[in-house]
Amino acid sequence: MSDVNPYQSLRTQIDEAAQYLDVADGQIERLKTPERVLETNLSVEMDDGSIEVFRAYRSQFNGDRGPYKGGIRYHPGVTRDEVKALSGWMVYKTATSDIPLGGGKGGIVIDPSDYSEAELERITRAFAEELTPLIGVDRDVPAPDVNTGQREMNWIKDTYETIENTTEPGVITGKDISSGGSEGRVEATGRSTVVAASEAFEYLGKDLEGATVAVQGYGNAGWIAAKLIYEMGANVVAVSDSSGGIYREESFDPVAVKEFKRETGSVVGYPDADRELTNDELLTLDVDLLVPAALENAIDEQLAPDIAADVISEAANGPITPAADEILREEDVLVVPDILANAGGVVVSYFEWVQNRQRFYWSEDRVNEELDETIVDQFQTLIDAYESRDLPSLRIAAYVVALERVIDAGEEAGTWP
């Protein structure tokens, strides 16, 4: 895994796409720079009475198309630049999916496994208090990301509503159903990754039935992608998490592997595996589909020449560095970019926000149908741009389409003062 600065990767991706657009340099700089970044230090009492300080960020990148939108990550590797990059990717993801939202992202520098649930609640509520003046249903709407989920979202919502003396479930998405969450939200990211992969297979004239699949990262995004693609008839031959990977020629049953990971903490050691493998070995397997679903920079320029998959559907944000992307392009690997492939999370977050505002809730079938339609339609939009404008990759096509949408909204609003 490379240590390429993800914010630099985002800037490179925008520069690459900007070559195909007629935009002034100042305008492009604006599209590469967050509007504001909150950096705060949370002082929180631990169970033993001591005080610990946690650095936390919230980046509001661009709000031209609607309220800032994006998750909150708990990870020891969170940095200011990582949060800036993730918030920018959200801008271009909401634009690629054509939903009326901007982009933001937050994070706390923490390994949550080192803390009790009560400590995590106090840390989350301390962050929510700092966020309260910045967020709001029409201002900035956070969501889950790595190591956060419904529990943290419910704490943030409750803290916000208590301070503001209101009920406003749409201030955050990814909530539990009983707190105003949406059906289908937990599965949405894995689902869009698989729907996008299936469109890519159809585009290439390849059959998904019987195709071999490797999934790196077995958290929310990765395990759901594995489960859904298995249900569509593909063979999930390799999966991994931060402890390592496992291989089974005949396909794993993803639900059984998930159950094993829930009980033991890792996929490694799963009894039905043929053998164990490292994450790099998993990424370079000769499979039809590779789904990176862990963190940024999983595939760098050292690893890229060894990638043997035909299609990559990016469940993670930024799993391929720009230099690696160029190599994969030359080797004709079809990469479905993160800003479409994993957009399911934010698309269903948008549906959750709509339902919260209307106080009217949809069935799971309706959520899934509307999500599938969004991903299929926007995949086609990217293919049209890729072919008709002779663009070098689907990623550049996605950025070209998204940048045009953000620029149009910005121009409509004008510059003030």
Ligand code: NAD
């Ligand atoms: P998660 O915390 O549920 O799971 C992350 C998984 O990755 C875990 O299984 C972990 O063990 C594994 N992992 C961590 N480091 C690894 C490494 N070096 N090698 C292999 N595996 C490793 O997180 P998630 O919500 O599934 O998010 C995963 C990715 O998907 C992130 O890039 C996130 O930004 C992106 N994403 C998530 C959502 C969402 O709705 N959850 C939406 C869009 C994008």
